[in-house]
Amino acid sequence: MGPIRVMLSDAGVTEQQWRVLRVLDENGPMDPTSIADQAVLLLPSLTRILQKLESKGLVTRIQSETDRRRQVVSVTPEGSALISANLEASIQIFDQLRMQMGEDRYDALLDLLSELNDLDI
Template identity: 50%
Template sequence: MPDAPQIQNATTLPTTTQSLPVSLIRAREAVMAPIRKMLQKAGITEQQWRVLRVLSENGRTDAGMLANRAALMSPSLSRIIQSMENSGLVSREADQNDRRRQYISITASGQAIIDTHLAEASDIAAYYRDILGDEDHDTLVALLQKLALGLDDQSQDT
């Protein structure tokens, strides 16, 4: 028996092939596949890699800013930092004036992971840029940042 035809109207969802959320998930999985292989060799998680990258780029960072820049929720970051501290990848210290505020720093061991995998990570990033071309790559990144910022702004208004 043939499938019933789809009725299109203003309240119909786009097909999954045209859905922004589904397209983003598919793109994320495709983008992350080679990165996951690299991280498996490094023995760290995606989240740990992001934390190390942010700390390597920015130096000592307070936990709130680190969570924001590494795209992690604060409760998740607390767990991740504890594990990374136990592994010797990061260190943390309390602010002398506000004991609730913590600063996180990358250790030599954490930086060694970045340094060891820098060439491979750069090759992966260059591969994505090659697929899209410089202009489309930069446009895509800018559009995704614009979308995220717009959705963040909207959620703060409600």
């Protein structure tokens, strides 16, 4: 994770903030519970992360038009620009990791992490 942390530090975001931005950028506007599930974060942690991202102008939160008790979170153009500016570096880091580990071991690692995420603990 060292190279990723350096890249994200240079971009001014944490690993968790990056995950939230990527989830929103890939899936479009979402409610916080769905974001937490997709980004593998606890909802209380996500609340703090969204506050920080909103203060940086990287996401917006609005009330749902269909259910006033719910929020809808969207990535802003600035958030999308941050992702675009750093996506190639992120891909290169993971490509290098895949090359160093070997395709089979890398795929096995991703499968194991997915299984771990799916456990009811």
